Amino acid sequence: MSITKEELEEKVRNREDLSGFDLSKGSYSGLNLVGAKLSGANLSESDFVNTNFSGADLSEANFSLSNLTGAILENTKLKETNFSEANLSVANLGNANARRAIFTKATIHNANFQKTNLYQSDFSNSKLYHSEFEGADVSFSNFEEANLEDVNLQSANLKGEKLRKAILKDAKLQNINLESADLSDVNLEGSDLSGSRLDRANLKDANLSESNLQGVDLFQANLKGANLSQVNFKGANLKNANFNAGGTWDMGLYHPANLNTANFEGANLETVNFDISNLAGINFKDANLKKVLFGTSEYYCDLSNANFENANLEEAIFRGVNFIGANLKNSILLNARFEGYDDYHLGKRYTNKIDRKWKSMIESSGIEKFYSPNHIEWV
Known part of the structure; x- marks a missing residue:
């Protein structure tokens, strides 16, 4: 339907029901369409730059390929609305109801989705740089292969989220719910996830x-x-987490990972490399630590007061480790290796320091045959 800007604004002012209207391929920038009734309307390939849709009913409308840069969609009804390949940069969708809305391949830089209901929405392959999702409900939504660089998702609900191959570099993710979310192949480099839930996440x-x-x-x-x-x-809880199959845990000489008070109870850490880690007091009870390397040929690892009760340390390698105060009760040390090393720069030899009360248990546990008594210092 051919309609002028003035005619459209007048119809909206008169509260006419424009459901199902065809406004495709039109130019409607800067209009005041507050409270418009446009559910199911065809608004595709149109210009809505800086248009005000506050409080409008746009549910099931089609905005595909439209330009909504700077548009105001605050408190709108956007249930199952189609924004695929639309431009929503700098748009305000705060407090909107956008359940099951479609944003695939959309460009959404610096947009506002604060406290918006985005349950089961589809943002796959979209570009969302610097956008705000604080307090939003985006549970069970699809962000696969989306670019969420520097996005603010603090306090958002992302339970059951699909984020496979998404980019979340430098994103603000504090206190969010990512329970059971799919984060496989996701780039979270430098992100802040402090206080968040990632239980059962992939x-x-x-x-x-x-x-x-x-x-x-x-x-x-x-x-x-x-x-x-x-x-x-x-302070992280890693109970029953699975680190198996060659994860990269390069602690770095000058910037080691901070594992202070982390809980690894029951975790599968097979083949993990704890280079120069400070693991003092860490709980490894019931953990699978088979073939784990503690320490390197150059730097030591602190395991003082760590709890290894019932842990599987089969074929683990210990190089100059501090075990003082550690609990090794009922741990499995079959074919474990205790190695020392020499620091030629400091002219110092490092050995594994272990409480004497574990001496008989360790010596009778079937440790690696080429282990040398000189590699353990009983204290």
Whole structure:
């Protein structure tokens, strides 16, 4: 239907029902369409730059390929609305009801989605740089292969989220709910996830380098193959988490990962490399630590007061480790290796320091046959 800007504004002022109207391929920039009734309307390939839709009913409308830069969509009804390939940069969608809305391949730079209901919405392959989602409900939505760089998702509900191969570099993710979310292959480099829920989340092959996971719940999370370089795990719960199959845990000489008070109870840490980690007081009870390397040929690892009760340390390698105060009750040390090393720069030899009360248990546990008594210092 051919309609002028003035005619459209007048119809909206008169509260006419424009449901199902065809306004495609039109130019309606800067209009005042507050409270418009446009549910199911065809608004595709149109210009709505800086148009005010506050309080409008736009549910099931089609905005595909439209330009909504700077548009105001605050408090609108956007249920199942189609924004695929639209431009929503700098648009305000705060407090809108956008359940099951479609934003695939949309460009959404610096947009506002604060406290918006985006349950089961589809943002796959969209560009969302610097946008605000604080307090939004985006549970069970699809962000696969979306670019969420520097996005603010603080206090948002992302339960059951699909984020496979999404980019979340430098995103603000504090205190969010990512329970059971799919974060496989996601780039979370430098992100702040402190205080968030990631229990049962899939982080397989994710890049978490330099991220802040302080106080995060990672119960039963899958971290196979994840890059955990220089991550802060202080106070994190990693009970029953799975780190198996060659994850990258490069602690770094000058910026080691912070694992202070982290809980690894029951975690599968098979083949993980704890280079120069400070693991003092960490709970490894019932954990699978088979073939884990503690320490390197150059730097030591502090395991003082750590709890290894019932842990599987089969074929683990200890190089100059401090075990003073550690609990090794009922741990499995079959074919474990205790190695010392010489620091030629400092002219110092490092050995594994272990409480004497564990001497008979360790010596009778079937440790690697080429282990040398000189590699353990009983204290």
